[in-house]
Amino acid sequence: MSKQIKFYIALTALAIFGIVLLEYSKPKQINWFASYVKDHKIPFGTYIFHEQLDRLFYDSEIINLESPPYQNLTQSDSIHGTYVFINSYVQFGDTELGKILEWTSKGNTLFIASENFEDELLDTLNLETDAISIFEVEGDSFQFRLSNTMLDTTTVVFDKSKYAPYFNQIDTLNTSILSTINGYEFEKDTENLITTPVNVIKQPFGDGTIILSLFPQAFTNYFILNTPNQHYTAGLMSYLDSSKPIYVDNYYKSGKSFYTSPMYILLNTKELKWAYYIMLIGVVCYIIFEAKRKQRAIPIVKPLRNQTLDFTRTIANMYYEKEKHNDIAQHKIQHFLEYIRTHLHLSTTTVNDEFLKNLAARSNNSIKDTKHLFTTIERHNENTKLNNTQLEQLNTLIETFKSNNSWKKKT
Missing domain, CATH: 3.40.50 (Rossmann fold)
Structure with missing residues (x-):
């Protein structure tokens, strides 16, 4: 425990002691309530x-x-x-x-x-x-x-x-x-x-x-x-x-002739009242100084954010704005072929009828749609000048093909 904390504890204890001393020494306030109860010794008791x-x-x-x-x-x-x-x-x-x-x-x-x-x-x-x-x-x-x-x-x-x-x-x-x-x-x-x-x-x-x-x-x-x-x-x-x-x-009285609450007996007796107050002060001190954590809280370190996707999106936008549609198409095609090799476990070295048949079966796509996709890919590989419409068509075909395969995995 540091010296500063000890100083604050001593200062708090001194303040509490001072408050208790002042409350104990000040004259008791007179109760002028008109009770008319026979056991009350207040001014308006009887x-x-x-x-x-x-x-x-x-x-x-x-x-x-x-x-x-x-x-x-x-x-x-x-x-x-x-x-x-x-x-x-x-x-x-x-x-x-x-x-x-x-x-x-x-x-x-x-x-x-x-x-x-x-x-x-x-x-x-x-x-x-x-x-x-x-x-x-x-x-x-x-x-x-x-x-x-x-x-x-x-x-x-x-x-x-x-x-x-x-x-x-x-x-x-x-x-x-x-x-x-x-x-x-x-x-x-x-x-x-x-x-x-x-x-x-x-x-x-x-x-x-x-x-x-x-x-x-x-x-x-x-x-x-x-x-x-x-x-x-x-x-x-x-x-x-x-x-x-x-x-x-003793029935028609403004005050009570007897008290059903045990707190009245506790607070009406001077010694018991101060014992009750000291107990409450002790509980508060315990909560403040003892109930807190013994070890300093370990700060939460957030892991570094994976910005690969953001970087890729930024590069793609840059290519798109500079109308390098052919480069984007080639990246898209290469990424799609890598997807086939990784997720569908098929070699993309040779694209023939047997390959297209196996690919259609594994990806939950029809042979017709599969052949149409690879025909479009082959056409784009030969065309060095693509426009926005052609690029968007290629992207739509690839995403549709992949979404059918995702649906199969979920079911």
């Missing part, structure tokens, strides 16, 4: 919420459900208590929503935190929703506050959203306001009786209760870990009945 839920309701039974609510409520009659849904957007569908509302009307509590609700649910509860843009409030964040003075009514801040949904219309006779959006008020000439946007409400439904929140971010890791926001989330949870089981939905 790992902290589920931990605090166990602490707040230590005397209650908390059950996490992975299957659709319609399946849970249909297959089991023992589900009674509070059903909690938290996600960016929760949409049940007509059949499933009807089943959930029927279950709620039997004395249970339905808690849904979502940035929007399906029209069927809003129409059933006489609600309408709208949203406030971040440009309509002071600063670059939204402020929220609990309405119940018996709870901690400290204003909390959320700065990771461009808009804040609120209930534009509510049934004021049957609806309790649990939380509002501060820092924004409706215009005085509005027909809405509510002066401050409402984002969390509670409403009776049959013998049960429905609690709707347009602020699901209140249950994320990012929100709860910013003091004093945890008191706001705990205040909302205080409306749940702690004497009955609490069923937490």
Whole structure:
């Protein structure tokens, strides 16, 4: 191995080591995906919420459900208590929503935190929703506050959203306001009786209760870990009945609660991920430096081209252009006689009837055609001045004679 190749190998290894070092030392990028999954510790996961839920309701039974609510409520009659849904957007569908509302009307509590609700649910509860843009409030964040003075009514801040949904219309006779959006008020000439946007409400439904929140971010890791926001989330949870089981939905989630791909486990563990990368780098290095040929490729030397035919064609063309038809005819005749001696194994010293008869038999030509050919040859031998037509006639007769013999060999 030459010094130049060793230098390039060392340079490549140094570059790979530098890339690995930079990737290892740079800070891990924050994942802001809104997953709302209970096991996710990313900012918009709900790992902290589920931990605090166990602490707040230590005397209650908390059950996490992975299957659709319609399946849970249909297959089991023992589900009674509070059903909690938290996600960016929760949409049940007509059949499933009807089943959930029927279950709620039997004395249970339905808690849904979502940035929007399906029209069927809003129409059933006489609600309408709208949203406030971040440009309509002071600063670059939204402020929220609990309405119940018996709870901690400290204003909390959320700065990771461009808009804040609120209930534009509510049934004021049957609806309790649990939380509002501060820092924004409706215009005085509005027909809405509510002066401050409402984002969390509670409403009776049959013998049960429905609690709707347009602020699901209140249950994320990012929100709860910013003091004093945890008191706001705990205040909302205080409306749940702690004497009955609490069923937490893990089906309607933007992110996955579990991963079926083995690559997730491999790439999500730092040590295994770098072991995988180093293995790939090693394979690439092997392909580059070891899988190549050990011996330099032998160049293909093309054999010298046989230019005899080209030379003969050139000379023939020269003779033809200078109208030396007699010379061409003599060469053609001599070549034909050599053909007879070589391929048909007949002596051309004496041309008589016996010779013509043997030649016709061996060449698959008739005796008449054979005699006509040699009569023409004899005539051309005596004629020293041939024209183009005579030369072409001679050539045609010879080629026809030879082609018949070729056909015989093939068959």
